[in-house]
Amino acid sequence: MFISVDQVTEYIYNMNQKTERNSRLSRIRSILSALGNPHEQFRSIHIAGSNGKGSTLNALKEILMAEGLRVGSFISPHLEVVNERMMINNQMITDDQLIQYMNDIYPYLQEGQVGEGSNFFEILTVIAFVYYRDMEVDIALIETGIGGTFDSTNVLTPLLSIITSISLDHTQILGDTIEAIAREKAGIIKPEIPVISAVKDSQAVQVIEEKAKLEQSPIFQLYKDFIIEDVTQNIKVQHFTYQLNDMQLKELTIKMAGHHQIENASLAITAVLLLNSLYGFTISEENIRQGLATSSWAARFEEVLPNVIIDGAHNPAGMEVLIRTLKQRYLTEEIHVVFTALDDKDIKSVLNMIDEVATSVMITEIHLKNAASGTYIYEASKHPHKELELNWQEALEKTLQKVNDQSVVVVTGSLYFMSLARPYLKQKAHVEIF
Secondary structure (H helix, E strand, C coil): CCCCHHHHHHHHHCCCCCCCHHHHHHHHHHHHHHCCCHHHCCCEEEEECCCCHHHHHHHHHHHHHHCCCCEEEECCCCCCCHHHHEEECCEECCHHHHHHHHHHHHHHHCCCCCCCCCCHHHHHHHHHHHHHHHCCCCEEEEECCCCCCCCCCCCCCCCEEEECCCCCCCHHHHCCCHHHHHHHHHHHCCCCCCEEECCCCHHHHHHHHHHHHHCCCCEEEECCCEEEEEEEECCCCEEEEEEECCEEEEEEEECCCCHHHHHHHHHHHHHHHHHHHHHCCCCCHHHHHHHHHHCCCCCCCEEEECCEEEECCCCHHHHHHHHHHHHHHCCCCEEEEEEECECCCCHHHHHHHHHHHCCEEEECCCCCCCECCHHHHHHHCCCCCEEECCCHHHHHHHHHCCCCCCEEEEEEECHHHHHHHHHHHHHHHCCCCC
């Protein structure tokens, strides 16, 4: 019997997990069947992609909340507490609820039972689905964990599928080519269920189009079926115009920085318009505008202190976007970077990109089972002004001393590092974390 969230997380982090990817869906289906198939008892939108899932989900969530809907959201990873992964509107699942659901499914996880060998993400997926059923959400927005085809969430039959982007990430699991990764992400496309895509790589686009054709799924693609134009930016907000067929929305506003965030917002708008036209929703233009203007996403180009940015750019595609946004937002030649990563990432490629723009690079490490060692990262960096500080708090403090009106500090890399650095830096600013 679990009596605390710490007990729950310790248990599921340390389970003797079976790793065969193709057995995961049968295992989670068996658990869900024993629990009455909760995933079939609420409406959902399924979101996959290498980058941009969280920002797209949050923009869509804010629009639906502005309409007054009860919206579930399932995200990964969490930044500070595991409860963040399962929310209804802006309220996390409570500790008591999380403990109770864990106690409910615990018997199914024992040796010889249907859930034997389940992993951390599978268990949280099951809890989330039971939670959304019990709380009778109007709709749930569900992120994949890794990939799509064999992802634990891919038992859903959603109203819509969204694929945000395709890039080389988790290559040891998903494959080492864009086409292979695209096939994995395209695995969320279900028969006759519309799919919305912002994927740009031509090889990945071809894979997604072929999968949609095979499943007879209508496909809506950015810059082909819906477009964004008239983009303007200033220090605090961005404006743009969106168009799908004869539906045009002018002078939309978002406060998140970077052109990629406008693209993510356009995915959310398209989803809303399809909910209206295909499923009888009546979400107003006013609430689309209000939701977009409200939307933000923690640790995605987030200014936590003046001229101090945190961004979980954990792969080359994410780092490319971060650097582009930095150049748009900060007219400075001094960029001081604090970086660490997990050992399954393309660290050398990310460092090469950092080396080209950074004035200095501070390398650190975090205490996590699959974290890369600071020494390895330091040796991989070719920057002439690099420093190694294994204590991440000290690494931040040393780099913060370089902040002034002509410089910016960027704390980046693993989202698990962001989960440590964000509250640490927020505390220095004496503001609320959430």
